[in-house]
Amino acid sequence: MKQISSRDNPLYKELKQLASSASARKKAGRTILDGVHLCQSFLQYASVPEYCVISDASIDLPEVADLIHACQSKNVNCIVLPDNMYQLMSQVENGIGVMFVIKTPQHTSPTNLTSNAVVLDNLQDPGNLGSILRSAAGAGIEQVFCSIGTASAWSPKVLRAGMGAHFALQIYESVDLYALLREATIPVLATSSHTSTTIYQVNLNRPVAWLFGHEGQGVDPALMALATEKVTIPQRDAIESLNVAASAAICFFEQVRQRIS
Known part of the structure; x- marks a missing residue:
């Protein structure tokens, strides 16, 4: 030494x-x-x-x-x-x-979505990003696509929050999400407060791409327009909307529940 x-x-x-x-x-x-x-x-x-x-x-x-x-x-x-x-x-x-x-691992982004994936638009907080990666890995999701404005997935803060999840994932950074979603061959699901369809009513026993956005502004409207389905997580009206990492975890593990039930 x-x-x-x-x-x-x-x-x-x-x-x-x-x-x-x-x-x-x-x-x-x-x-x-x-x-x-x-x-x-x-x-x-x-x-x-x-x-x-x-x-x-x-x-x-x-x-x-x-x-x-x-x-x-x-x-x-x-x-x-x-x-x-x-x-x-x-x-x-x-x-x-x-x-x-x-x-720093570098992966060439595939041109289309074919298996369970997470798509992140301008997510800013390293702790949220690391938590989402950890939940995705735990739920058996393998691919994560990050836009140019999203926090660096391989920064020390994100790595610590991910607790080793990075090494079970294929993480693609600086991805053109618009091109990716336009060519998607699997459903793209986005959470929204402007729908009555809950995640418990939609069929998740199939490959899907989950779309999440900026902590305050949400998903860019142009990207939201490319979502196949919009779903909501039911909660009490008086409570502020869920943190994006918490929302992602609920979605991922509802998909796991449907897959194994």
């Missing part, structure tokens, strides 16, 4: 930039997995990292030792940092000091 103790070390500066800057991650085509669970999930379901970075205080913890051993067996560069230097990189408070640097 390589010890780095100087903040002027070029590799440390590079790693710190990746951890803190979205533009640096985009330019380098890399991202950061911060925490034991994400690192374990990546090794189990995806690939091997470019770097494994560990804090001095965490190096002897059993779960970290296992990760180090797995990385060294695959010839991954392991770097040990003093605790204060590690904390300058990490966005996790009181976490276990281990992170991976990985190449």
Whole structure:
């Protein structure tokens, strides 16, 4: 393992930039997995990292030792940092000091929709995006299509909220959703308060594409016009509309319920 103790070390500066800057991650085509669970999930379901970075205080913890051993067996560069230097990189408070640097997965978007999918239009909040990815993976949905304005799916905040779901999904970013939905060969469902058809009345025992939009503005009207069906989630009139991540989870798991019933 390589010890780095100087903040002027070029590799440390590079790693710190990746951890803190979205533009640096985009330019380098890399991202950061911060925490034991994400690192374990990546090794189990995806690939091997470019770097494994560990804090001095965490190096002897059993779960970290296992990760180090797995990385060294695959010839991954392991770097040990003093605790204060590690904390300058990490966005996790009181976490276990281990992170991976990985190449950001890139997928070429298919030209049509053929299986269960999630389509996200200008979704802004990283926590909402990560929660939707986690629910989608749990419901057995495999494809997620994100518009240009949607939060970066591979940012550290979204990755933490996703809790490893990314590695069970095919995530396509900067997708032309208008072209995608115009050519869809499966039903496109969007939630709306302007319909009386509930998700419990529509046939979900078939492949569908779920369309969700911006937290405040909703789905762009031009995209909403391309939805095959509009459905609503019944709730008390006096209550504010559901959070988009909660709405998505209800829709996904109603589809699971119909599939297994």
